[in-house]
Amino acid sequence: MTVTSPRRRGPLSEGEQVLFVDRKERRYLVVLAAGESFQTHAGLVPHDDVIGAQEGLEVTSTGAARFLVFRPTLSDLVLKQPRGAQVIYPKDLGPMLMLADIEPGVRVFETGLGSGALSTTLLRAGAEVTGYEVRDDFARRAVENVERGLGSEVLDRYHVHIRDAYASIEHHDFDRVLLDLPEPWQVVDNLTPEILRPGGILVAYTPSVTQVMRLRRALEVRGFAAAETVEVLQRTWHVDGQAVRPDHRMVAHTGFLTHGRYRGRA
Ligand SMILES: C[S@@+](CC[C@H](N)C(=O)[O-])C[C@H]1O[C@@H](n2cnc3c(N)ncnc32)[C@H](O)[C@@H]1O
Numbered sequence: 001m002t003v004t005s006p007r008r009r010g011p012l013s014e015g016e017q018v019l020f021v022d023r024k025e026r027r028y029l030v031v032l033a034a035g036e037s038f039q040t041h042a043g044l045v046p047h048d049d050v051i052g053a054q055e056g057l058e059v060t061s062t063g064a065a066r067f068l069v070f071r072p073t074l075s076d077l078v079l080k081q082p083r084g085a086q087v088i089y090p091k092d093l094g095p096m097l098m099l100a101d102i103e104p105g106v107r108v109f110e111t112g113l114g115s116g117a118l119s120t121t122l123l124r125a126g127a128e129v130t131g132y133e134v135r136d137d138f139a140r141r142a143v144e145n146v147e148r149g150l151g152s153e154v155l156d157r158y159h160v161h162i163r164d165a166y167a168s169i170e171h172h173d174f175d176r177v178l179l180d181l182p183e184p185w186q187v188v189d190n191l192t193p194e195i196l197r198p199g200g201i202l203v204a205y206t207p208s209v210t211q212v213m214r215l216r217r218a219l220e221v222r223g224f225a226a227a228e229t230v231e232v233l234q235r236t237w238h239v240d241g242q243a244v245r246p247d248h249r250m251v252a253h254t255g256f257l258t259h260g261r262y263r264g265r266a
Pocket of ligand 1: 111
C-alpha cells in the first residue's frame with residue numbers, strides 16, 4: 001500500500017511515490033522500491049540513492065542526467081495518475097472545491113467517477129463521497145487511483161457503486177452534488193430534497209457551451225437558485241531576469257463550471 005500525504009515529512013521511504021524532476025521541468029512519478037532503478041532516457045538512478053534521503057536531493061543518472069526528487073503534490077498525482085477517462089485539470093479542481101464549499105465531513109454525491117481525479121481532490125479535502133460510475137473498469141481505476149494517491153484508510157469515506165446516474169439515485173442525505181458526465185441535466189432531473197438537502201450546492205463540469213445551456217435550464221426548472229457559470233483561465237509567465245512576459249502557450253479551454261444552490265422541489 002502506498003501512502004503519499006503532504007503531511008509526510010522526514011526521509012523518503014520504500015513504498016512512497018516520489019517525483020523525479022529533470023532539467024527541463026519534466027516530471028516522473030515513481031514508487032520507491034529497494035534494489036530497483038528509475039529508468040531514464042539517460043541511464044538509471046538506483047532507488048537506493050533516494051530511499052532514506054530528504055526531499056529536494058539531486059541525483060545523477062548513470063548517463064549524467066540530473067534530477068531533483070520531491071514528494072508529489074495533489075496536482076502532480078492528478079496529472080500523472082493512470083487515466084481511463086479524461087481527468088479534470090488542477091486549475092478547475094481547485095475552484096470546484098471552493099464553489100462546492102467542501103470541508104471535512106461534508107457528504108458528497110459524485111458522478112461519473114472516470115479516473116478518480118475529482119474524487120481524490122474531494123477526499124483529500126475531507127469529504128465523505130458516494131460515487132456512481134456506469135463503467136466498472138473506470139470505477140476500478142478511480143478506486144485504485146484514490147488508494148494509490150491517498151492511502152487505503154481513505155476508502156472508508158469512498159463508497160463507489162456501478163450505477164447509471166441518469167436512471168435513478170438510490171442514496172440520500174447529501175450536502176453536495178458534483179457532476180462530470182455528458183448529460184448532467186439528466187441527473188438534475190432525478191434530484192429530490194431527500195437526495196440533496198435544501199441549501200445544498202451542485203457543481204457541474206462540462207466541456208461545451210451547449211451542455212451549459214441545457215444544464216442551466218434544468219437548474220432553473222428543478223428548484224435551484226443563484227446559478228452561475230464560470231470558466232477558469234490560467235496563464236503562466238516566463239520570468240528570466242529582465243525578460244518577463246506571459247508564456248506563449250497556455251491550456252486555453254478545458255470546461256465550464258456551473259454551480260447553484262438547491263431550494264428543494266420547484
Ligand atoms: C470525463 S469522465 C469523469 C472524470 C472524473 N471527473 C475525473 O476527474 O477523473 C466521465 C465519466 O462519466 C461516466 N458516465 C457517463 N454516463 C454516466 C451515467 N449515466 N452514470 C454514471 N456515470 C456515467 C463515464 O463512464 C466516465 O467515466
